[in-house]
Amino acid sequence: MADIGKVAVLFGGRSAEREISLKSGSMVLAALNRRGIDAYAFDPAERPLQDLVDRGFERAFIALHGRYGEDGTVQGALEMLGVPYTGSGVLASALAIDKVATKRIWASLGLPTPAFEVCLPASRGTQLVQQLGLPYIVKPAREGSTLGLTKVTRAAGHRAAYRLASSFDVDVLAESFVDGRELTVSVLGEGAQAKALPAIEIRAPEGNYDYRNKYFTDDTRYLCPAPIDAALSREIAALSVAAYRALGCAGWGRVDLMLDRDMKPWLLEVNTSPGMTDHSLVPMAAKAVGIDYDALVEQVLRSACLKTAARGKGQP
Ligand SMILES: Nc1ncnc2c1ncn2[C@@H]1O[C@H](COP(=O)(O)OP(=O)(O)O)[C@@H](O)[C@H]1O
Ligand SMILES: [Mg+2]
Incomplete structure (x- = not known):
């Protein structure tokens, strides 16, 4: 071409x-x-x-x-x-990779994301239990693929969880655990043109969607479109697009969320360079609306641009 x-x-x-x-x-x-x-x-x-x-x-x-x-x-x-x-430009990419920065922006805009605390080496499990309840999640601020993540089920477990997360990143956060279903929503486009693809529900064995289940086993089930009613689907699509736009994302991305027992969605993170393997989720969501893998790749490629030049004068 x-x-x-x-x-x-x-x-x-x-x-x-x-x-x-x-x-x-x-x-x-x-x-x-x-x-x-x-x-x-x-x-x-x-x-x-x-x-x-x-x-x-x-x-x-x-x-x-x-x-x-x-x-x-x-x-x-x-x-x-x-x-x-x-994909996204410099700022949106840098914000999205950093779960603390991402959550601060969402929280400031009133978008629902689980309560969190930045963990310091001196942070104590007992204090975090008071702030976040039990269980809570400890994870590195800038990592992916569930690496370095622990579900802390008692205060005494904090130290090992922190040690593991901090081996991936100096910045670590603790986040309230959302008990419920796991969803991911792919978004294509930018600004007012950004559109959500159908949500995918991820059902991992024993609810444990870890690195191994993500990439190396066939035990995880993916339901696409996610079996949720039409009104909630629309709400989740709108929320995902708002979360994506709040960070200034462009091109494509994938928003990870949890749906709690009361059917309330909670935003976890945005992936600005989502996986494109045969297990990957953006291709699965695209397929549900008739966009096959090759067409998706070409569509993303066609959206390639220089974001800095497009956004302002910069030069006289
Ligand atoms: N607050 C939370 N409550 C419940 N499950 C969580 C929470 N945070 C993370 N998880 C689980 O861990 C997985 C990975 O977490 P996520 O924040 O998406 O980071 P990443 O994918 O970058 O490792 C999620 O897909 C979800 O299964
Ligand atoms: Mg994720």
Whole structure:
């Protein structure tokens, strides 16, 4: 496809989610090639981003996850290099990767997200139990794939939970546990054009949706569209779009939520560079509205742009 030009699929990278990115990226690359797009693999862990310019790449599809891929750093480098890229810009990416920053913004706008406290090395389980109740969740502020996350069921369990989370990130949060169903909502587009795809309900064995269940087993069940009534579906779609827009996300993203026993939704996080493996959820949601994997990949690619240039004058 001549109008798109030479495309780099950025995948691999140096985050803890490198393995998933390798899977996502190779599938994205294959899809683009099937669509007749002149696309190539590009692993930023193995070569400098400057190569994108030197080798004449005209767009980048970001299939990196986690640090140096989903957190605004690679987005900033691409802005500087002038290479249009998929997904959210610098600020939205940096906010979304940081669960504390994300939750502060949502809370300030009155969007429902579970109560939380930033954990310090001196934080005590007994104090957190008073603030958040039991059980509560301890997790690193900037990690993904459920890595470093613990459900704390008694105050004495706090120390080990904190130690584990802080091995992934210096910033750690504790969050009230939401007992209920787990949903994820994919969003495509930007600003007033942003639209939610049908919600997916995730049913993991014993409600334990961890790294292994996410990527390596077939025991987790995914219900798409989620079996919830039409009014609640609309409410959840609107809430997810509001959560996405609150952070200034663009292109595409996936909002993780919990639905409590009273059918009240609670926002957990936004993934700005969602997985694109054969187990992945955005492709599943797209399929439910008739967008197949290859068409989804092309649609996301076509939304690639430079966000900084598009947003203001910047130059006289
Ligand atoms: N406050 C919470 N209440 C209940 N379950 C939670 C809570 N926070 C996280 N979880 C569970 O852990 C999973 C991962 O948490 P999440 O905040 O989405 O981080 P990440 O996906 O970046 O690791 C969620 O999908 C959910 O199953
Ligand atoms: Mg998540």
